[in-house]
Amino acid sequence: MSLANHFDLIATDGAARTGRLTTPHGMVRTPAFMPVGTAGAMKGIHWREVRDAGADIVLGNTYHLMLRPGAERIAALGGLQRFTGWNGPMLTDSGGFQVMSLSELRKVTENAVTFRSHLDGAKVELSPERSIEVQRLLGSDIAMQMDECVRLPAERADIERAMQLSLRWAERSKRAFESAPPGYMLFGIAQGGDVPELRHASARGLVEIGFHGYAIGGLAVGEPQAVMLAMIEEVAPILPEGRPRYLMGVGTPEDILEAVARGIDMFDCVMPTRNGRHGVAFTRFGQVNLRNARHADDPRPLDEESEWPSTRDCARAYLHHLVKSGETLGAMLLSEINVAYYQRLMQDIRDAIARGTFEEFRQRTRADWARGDIAPR
């Protein structure tokens, strides 16, 4: 496979970077946050709203899509972008992580993972080669190597075994990706849990193999934030400066801000939509739980200075009522509000790095979050 670089660094500010990643389906401004459209849909949000919110790229889950509606079917329908109507850049994970967390009776061998579908119990085998084949069938702009992710805390021996297996799978993934047309990208995934030396070995091994970009996996799986940030600090310096760096499954706005400060370019997380479904809004002044009775009579919006219409215009009392009543519209509005908040944060981060004022922005943003929500009336 060609290792042509599609990433352009525009500016750096300390370890923070802003750039552009060019994919077959369009441009991605980094640092980028990818909302998660698990089974070919964002939960409670129209694609047009995801676009309006400022997202350049979204993430699809290989595990879900290969089981339903099926990778070959999506390929016959023109690929995931055409199938869903999203029509923009899309990254797919390898499927490995969900096999571990969702399926039953899984068996990991050197060759592949065998598991039973959580939908119908059918026995399915997922090898690094099949994972790449599925991701190619889906038509994702950025494919991820298959890896094994260990939940923390874990024994060092287990972490090391999974890390070494992931490295061997990285090589096989790259070979399987050889036939991909130019412009499509494959990212390797650094594992190694919370053990610095294993993280180093993993990152060095990946760089030796060579990928279009590099992910840090196996974090935000139960460890404290400090451990996550420490591991980023171990890995980032080993990765080639000119290639995009993706911190998988992260995270809160605080996590993102701190990871950007340590050189990360890409993120994904279900948090904006999941928290939205549970009645929680992300705002400039931290998280706001709309279930709280303090909002029942409050005509004020979540943030009157927001540029996102629902954030600026919807009364807290209305959102509270919708959430308490279990109305779909409540989840829809809060999911959209949260995705828009995350995208606004990313835009502000990019602007601050470009202007060389990232550290100032970071301090001010943390202070705003710490200030907390406006006082009740």
Next chain:
Amino acid sequence: MSLANHFDLIATDGAARTGRLTTPHGMVRTPAFMPVGTAGAMKGIHWREVRDAGADIVLGNTYHLMLRPGAERIAALGGLQRFTGWNGPMLTDSGGFQVMSLSELRKVTENAVTFRSHLDGAKVELSPERSIEVQRLLGSDIAMQMDECVRLPAERADIERAMQLSLRWAERSKRAFESAPPGYMLFGIAQGGDVPELRHASARGLVEIGFHGYAIGGLAVGEPQAVMLAMIEEVAPILPEGRPRYLMGVGTPEDILEAVARGIDMFDCVMPTRNGRHGVAFTRFGQVNLRNARHADDPRPLDEESEWPSTRDCARAYLHHLVKSGETLGAMLLSEINVAYYQRLMQDIRDAIARGTFEEFRQRTRADWARGDIAPR
């Protein structure tokens, strides 16, 4: 109360009419279909989409809103339009119908209905006066008198008793509405089940009392379509030509077309959103069940000639996948597609009446529905 008329007939074509109803929150083009926003929200649709789809007016349910979040609370928050952000014309029912269908331990007396809330079991009394008070607190542009609706088939004696009670409640409702500011409207409701003489007596009684508009209630409650249409034919000629006529709780596109042909101006129904949640789309060529496996590999949209983006652009295979996967987006898209279809139908009906080609339009539309969906590929 002032009986100033806010309805302007623009054109008639046979018994079909098109006109304009001016409310404090804006203009309603008739024949009008009111999507139902039960508890202050349309299920699965943003208000901006309801507006974009072409709806001028929506319906809110007094029963739900008085129980949660409460009429006094909504009034303190500036009324239902401001609370929800819909900001357009709104009609509210009296609450009586839902008391009968949703609550427990209800007791109907001459004075009021007493019931237990389906939410928390609290004992609530709803009289015609309280119903009007609640609707005034909500700030609805068009309030409905409280009535008693009898499910068909029913004994003539039961139908007559409920009809007479509804007439007495109509008088009390009108008195209670005296203090409403100019521009706000109150509609009476004709009852009488499937008995022509009782329908006549009810309509004549209402006209004698005098309302801004007249509804026909107690239909689409289990009787055949032919009976419903026959009852419209009994009642419509008795109603004043210059006042709007509203057929409550109706219905399918076929019901609407036939009722318009018999002089009805307004409709409401949960069908577009409810059927959408169940995977069924309304189209020019009849209803389409997206759960059906025939759509699984079909890249074609529901109707490539539709002007509504989701109807024209979403692949059937995608809608099928969303519905089968239980993704919220499936219900959202189909609800929006259906509301848009209903509104397009109403616009076409209005245009045909204005051009004097309603009968031709009716025949063509029925033929299209009868043709059925496009053939599978």
